[in-house]
Amino acid sequence: MWMIALQRFLILCLTLVVISLLAFLVPYMSGGDPVRTIVQSRVGDMAIDPASVETMRVHLGLDRPLYVQYLGWLWSAIHGDFGYSFVSRSPVGPEVARALVVSFTLAMSALGIALAVALPLGTLSAMWPGKTIDTVATFVTQTFVAVPEYWFAPMAVLVFSLYLGILPSAGWDGPASLVLPALVLSLRPLAYFTRVSRAAMIDVLQAPYITAARSRGLNMNQTVVHHGIRNGAMPVVTLFALWLAGLLGGSVVVEVIFAIPGMGRLIYEAVVNNDVPVLQGSFVCIVALSVLINTLADALYILLNPAVRIRHVH
Amino acid sequence: MEKSTSAAKASPHPGEPLLEISNLRVSVPDAPNVKPIIDGISLHINAGEVVALVGESGSGKSMTALSLMQLLPTGLTTTAGTIKFDGEDILTMSQRQLNHLRGGRIAMLFQQPQAMLDPTSRVGTQVAEPIRVHRHVDRTTARARVLELLGEVGIPDPGARVDCFSYELSGGMAQRVMIAAALSANPDLLIADEPTTALDVTVQAQILKLLDDERRKRKLAVLLITHDLSIVSALADRVAVMYAGRIVEEGPTQQILKSPQHPYTKALIQCSLLKADSEGNLFSIPGGAAQARDLEKGCRFLPRCGTAAAGNLHEQCTHLEPALDSYNDCCKARCWAVKPNRAHSDVHEERRP
Numbered sequence: 331m332w333m334i335a336l337q338r339f340l341i342l343c344l345t346l347v348v349i350s351l352l353a354f355l356v357p358y359m360s361g362g363d364p365v366r367t368i369v370q371s372r373v374g375d376m377a378i379d380p381a382s383v384e385t386m387r388v389h390l391g392l393d394r395p396l397y398v399q400y401l402g403w404l405w406s407a408i409h410g411d412f413g414y415s416f417v418s419r420s421p422v423g424p425e426v427a428r429a430l431v432v433s434f435t436l437a438m439s440a441l442g443i444a445l446a447v448a449l450p451l452g453t454l455s456a457m458w459p460g461k462t463i464d465t466v467a468t469f470v471t472q473t474f475v476a477v478p479e480y481w482f483a484p485m486a487v488l489v490f491s492l493y494l495g496i497l498p499s500a501g502w503d504g505p506a507s508l509v510l511p512a513l514v515l516s517l518r519p520l521a522y523f524t525r526v527s528r529a530a531m532i533d534v535l536q537a538p539y540i541t542a543a544r545s546r547g548l549n550m551n552q553t554v555v556h557h558g559i560r561n562g563a564m565p566v567v568t569l570f571a572l573w574l575a576g577l578l579g580g581s582v583v584v585e586v587i588f589a590i591p592g593m594g595r596l597i598y599e600a601v602v603n604n605d606v607p608v609l610q611g612s613f614v615c616i617v618a619l620s621v622l623i624n625t626l627a628d629a630l631y632i633l634l635n636p637a638v639r640i641r642h643v644h
Numbered sequence: 645m646e647k648s649t650s651a652a653k654a655s656p657h658p659g660e661p662l663l664e665i666s667n668l669r670v671s672v673p674d675a676p677n678v679k680p681i682i683d684g685i686s687l688h689i690n691a692g693e694v695v696a697l698v699g700e701s702g703s704g705k706s707m708t709a710l711s712l713m714q715l716l717p718t719g720l721t722t723t724a725g726t727i728k729f730d731g732e733d734i735l736t737m738s739q740r741q742l743n744h745l746r747g748g749r750i751a752m753l754f755q756q757p758q759a760m761l762d763p764t765s766r767v768g769t770q771v772a773e774p775i776r777v778h779r780h781v782d783r784t785t786a787r788a789r790v791l792e793l794l795g796e797v798g799i800p801d802p803g804a805r806v807d808c809f810s811y812e813l814s815g816g817m818a819q820r821v822m823i824a825a826a827l828s829a830n831p832d833l834l835i836a837d838e839p840t841t842a843l844d845v846t847v848q849a850q851i852l853k854l855l856d857d858e859r860r861k862r863k864l865a866v867l868l869i870t871h872d873l874s875i876v877s878a879l880a881d882r883v884a885v886m887y888a889g890r891i892v893e894e895g896p897t898q899q900i901l902k903s904p905q906h907p908y909t910k911a912l913i914q915c916s917l918l919k920a921d922s923e924g925n926l927f928s929i930p931g932g933a934a935q936a937r938d939l940e941k942g943c944r945f946l947p948r949c950g951t952a953a954a955g956n957l958h959e960q961c962t963h964l965e966p967a968l969d970s971y972n973d974c975c976k977a978r979c980w981a982v983k984p985n986r987a988h989s990d991v992h993e994e995r996r997p
């Protein structure tokens with residue numbers, strides 16, 4: 331067990347080093363000269379003086395060898411210092427942290443909704459494959475996968491904000507402003523969770539221990555509740571973690587449409603403005619967090635499924 | 645071991661068997677050209693009696709057991725016959741009545757005890773289920789009862805084992821747990837589907853001893869499914885031999901094992917003795933039972949039967965299927981070579997052309 335934990339930890343560290351290297355190289359990969367970009371961003375549309383570019387380069391320490399720059403950058407990054415945003419001139423660390431909290435809240439709400447609907451829906455359609463509930467579930471999941479968020483988002487605003495007037499259409503203040511974006515964001519994971527839990531539950535319901543439970547006199551519902559759902563939820567746990575990691579920086583469309591100050595919007599604006607420090611900081615934080623989340627998910631999986639534990643011990 | 649059919653539990657229908665299967669058929673409705681898996685079997689078990697069901701792999705023993713529980717796998721259904729348990733037909737019961745029956749009055753053991761336990765649920769929880777659903781006892785009472793039961797089935801240190809998961813148990817321990825669960829609500833009938841096949845020989849003997857002790861103590865009727873004739877001879881009062889979805893011979897264990905009449909039963913006993921012939925070859929039944937159900941007419945055992953040729957019965961065996969007829973005051977066989985004793989025949993089954 332401890333060997334596994336140690337192994338996991340080493341993999342985690344290695345991943346972080348690789349990520350930090352990639353993040354550091356972001357400005358060099360985009361091809362342009364970041365220093366020119368900075369100077370250009372300060373002088374607006376005017377022509378730039380090559381001398382001021384060089385002064386800036388020395389000032390920023392960008393004239394040093396690449397590996398020195400990297401180590402310096404890494405050292406600061408480890409201390410949460412990702413430099414200053416080219417655009418807002420404020421430190422990147424706190425800016426990313428604030429956005430991460432927002433995105434995390436949004437993602438957890440969306441995935442919470444998805445899970446709350448998908449597990450029962452997937453389970454019920456597995457219990458009655460081909461019946462009404464299953465047909466409805468299939469239709470719903472197909473729709474949610476096929477129709478993009480930029481259609482659902484305006485529709486939701488139209489109905490709930492403009493027509494019914496019960497929910498704010500944009501912004502980030504209070505739980506009410508969380509409802510619409512979380513709902514819209516939940517639809518796609520909801521569809522995938524439903525599919526996966528249905529498939530898993532169909533397998534579980536064929537398992538010998540289900541027959542054995544029925545032979546002890548448990549009715550179908552009791553059997554599913556006591557011996558089905560926990561086993562059927564296993565693959566959904568893994569999927570949940572993957573989606574959580576993905577949504578942290580991946581809910582761009584929803585964050586932009588609903589004007590939510592999360593990671594998606596932060597990255598979107600940083601890309602538009604070529605704001606390198608923000609891009610680097612966001613990238614490192616998101617990937618590091620994703621890796622952490624997946625590690626935690628594996629731990630949770632082992633906790634939920636004691637039979638896996640023994641395989642890890644041996 | 646000594647056998648007893650006496651001292652049965654008081655039944656509300658005295659004189660009637662506890663379980664009476666008549667002309668049971670199990671088919672695959674979605675595949676009309678697949679012959680029924682179980683084709684018209686009849687069998688009864690008296691209260692407190694141990695009846696063994698033997699036959700080679702695929703003959704339909706497990707499906708017979710599962711149809712008694714109405715837990716057949718999806719795709720299979722009982723399409724004819726009746727299964728009277730304590731006077732009531734299981735096949736016409738509501739789901740509610742069936743849930744009451746399962747685990748409450750009829751309990752079941754299976755071949756792979758570890759696979760029969762939910763890997764995510766504690767052992768004690770699963771053992772408690774029959775008393776929780778049938779006796780409606782609270783959690784604390786149930787736990788106390790479970791600890792008691794685990795002790796009774798020979799699990800050392802029940803206090804520690806009660807919170808185990810199935811993977812922490814050996815096969816033998818897992819089967820003991822299954823036995824505890826099966827006995828917990830005090831059923832009248834125990835179906836044991838090859839309860840020791842997956843266990844090694846010493847554990848096998850312990851489990852069989854436990855089963856025999858418990859069924860005597862509780863006056864349980866047992867349907868014991870096995871293909872081990874030494875188990876049959878040690879435990880069963882009566883034995884029914886199954887071949888390709890049919891019962892081909894049935895009667896008191898000692899008589900059937902001592903003087904089997906049906907060629908298949910004879911062959912089965914030959915196999916179990918592991919005797920070699922003069923050239924040192926072990927005896928085995930030639931051919932397989934795979935296509936036996938698909939024979940259009942005649943005896944299903946014909947392709948593997950030596951008696952038919954020897955007895956000049958080939959014509960008859962090819963065209964007509966024999967019925968399960970009494971050949972003396974207690975035994976029945978389904979074979980043209982066995983002379984029926986009409987005085988004892990109580991089977992009103994048609995002979996199929």
Ligand SMILES: Nc1ncnc2c1ncn2[C@@H]1O[C@H](COP(=O)(O)OP(=O)(O)OP(=O)(O)O)[C@@H](O)[C@H]1O
Nearest residue numbers: 672681700701702703704705706707708717718719
């Ligand atoms: N779901 C199913 N659909 C169709 N046929 C099935 C299904 N399940 C089992 N069968 C068939 O039913 C027949 C009887 O199977 P059963 O499991 O009762 O045999 P068995 O006598 O218990 O054999 P074993 O000794 O191997 O346990 C087999 O020939 C098998 O192919």
Ligand code: SF4
Nearest residue numbers: 943946949961979980
């Ligand atoms: S009826 Fe004929 S083929 Fe069938 S077992 Fe008897 S002798 Fe053999």
Ligand SMILES: [Mg+2]
Nearest residue numbers: 705706707837
């Ligand atoms: Mg079987």
